[in-house]
Every structure is written in structure tokens, then in C-alpha cells.
Amino acid sequence: MNTIVIPTAQNIELEYPQAGIGARALATLIDVAVLIGYFTILRIFDYSFNASNELTYTFFIPPMIYSLLCESLFNGQTLGKFIMRTRVISLDGASPTFSQYIMRWLLKLLDLWILWGLVGLVTMVINKNGQRLGDIIAGTTVIKLKLVTHFGDTIFMETSEDYQVVFPQIRNLSDRDVSILKEVLDAGLKSSNPEILEKLSRKVQEVAGIETKMRAAVFLETVLLDYNHLYGGE
Numbered sequence: 001m002n003t004i005v006i007p008t009a010q011n012i013e014l015e016y017p018q019a020g021i022g023a024r025a026l027a028t029l030i031d032v033a034v035l036i037g038y039f040t041i042l043r044i045f046d047y048s049f050n051a052s053n054e055l056t057y058t059f060f061i062p063p064m065i066y067s068l069l070c071e072s073l074f075n076g077q078t079l080g081k082f083i084m085r086t087r088v089i090s091l092d093g094a095s096p097t098f099s100q101y102i103m104r105w106l107l108k109l110l111d112l113w114i115l116w117g118l119v120g121l122v123t124m125v126i127n128k129n130g131q132r133l134g135d136i137i138a139g140t141t142v143i144k145l146k147l148v149t150h151f152g153d154t155i156f157m158e159t160s161e162d163y164q165v166v167f168p169q170i171r172n173l174s175d176r177d178v179s180i181l182k183e184v185l186d187a188g189l190k191s192s193n194p195e196i197l198e199k200l201s202r203k204v205q206e207v208a209g210i211e212t213k214m215r216a217a218v219f220l221e222t223v224l225l226d227y228n229h230l231y232g233g234e
Helices: 021-044 053-058 066-073 079-083 098-106 108-113 115-126 133-138 168-172 175-191 194-208 216-231
Strands: 003-007 013-017 086-090 140-144
Touching: 013 140, 021 066, 021 079, 021 086, 021 115, 066 098, 079 086, 086 098, 098 108, 098 133, 108 115, 108 133, 115 133, 133 140, 168 194, 168 216, 175 216, 194 216
Parallel strands: none
Antiparallel strands: 003 013, 086 140
């Protein structure tokens, strides 16, 4: 399963799976049903027959820009994508720019409506990022809004507002240092291996310039709490 990592403002990286062909196809069918419903309503009220030719043409504008309008206004989602819990996103994990949405939209005709969608289907099958041609040109892909990474797998730890930082020296640690600390701490606790924790504790103290007689596990958890309290709200 291919995934894409999305960084957050709290120095947390969340991993999402890329949307499969089935989910994307169903989302497209839902959107087509929406457009069919739109034209059905027009026919019921006989707008297209009683209006002038110029006005009639304007009724075709909303379905033409439906996907572009929805994705740019609703954070990468049409109604079909919302129901299927999928979303358009840049390959770097950021929300796409309007120009990226336009590029996807312009190439949608080639991807989905020529040869019954064969162009887009073949492109998604052979592309490792699950991209249709429009996605490749725009630098986007579609993800499934189902986390692969859970908060328990990240460095995120909640602290109370009145929490007092024990080791302000942790400012000497980088985000990468703290991420490794969390991974090794979890491994040490799960394996009940005190030697791993002792080695990590000594290393952290050395890098951060800390001296303490705390037990290794307690010290490392305190460092994580300090870090989250200092930087979690950034």
C-alpha cells in the first residue's frame, strides 16, 4: 500500500494511504450522478427550453467547472470524494494551489472522458503514486482519509497548561532527535529492555547537556513532555 506523509504544525507527521482506483471510480460516479440530477432538475422546470440561447448556455457552466469549484473551495473534495473519504493533495503533503487544481481540471477530459476513462485508468495503474495524467502534471495525488500513522506512533503528548518544564535544555535537541527518542523509548518499553533505555538516556543527556539521577524511562518520558509543552503549540 503506497502512502503519503503529511506534516502538521505540531511537528507531527501523519501518514495516509493513497486512494485506490475503486474508491476514485466510485467518487467519480457519485459526482456524475450529481450532474445528472442537475440536468434533470433543469428539464423538470423546463429552463433550457424557455430561456434564450445565451441564458441556456450559462446553465452548462456549473457542471463544466463542478470539480474545479468544489476542490478549490472544499479542501480538495467534491461531493463524491467527501462521501468516499478521499481528498486531492500535493505530493509534498500540502494543500494544492489553485493553479494545481486548474491543471487537474483541464486534463480531466483527457483522463476520464476519452476512451471511457482508459487513459486515466492506465496511468494510475502504472504510476507508483496512483496518479492520473492530470495529477502527474499538477504534482498532486488523491489520498484516503484514513490514518496509517496514529497519534500513539508520533512524538505527540498532551500537557496541561500549568505544566512546568523540567529540562529547558531540550531546546538543544532537534525534531529528528526527539522523533528517534520516541521510537527507541517505545521499543525499549515494549521489550522491557532497560539497557536500551539507559543508553538512550545517557545519549540524550550528553547531547542536551543535562545531568539527572532520574530513572531512564522516567527521564525520557519527561523530556518528551517538556518538548511537547514547549513546541507542541507552534
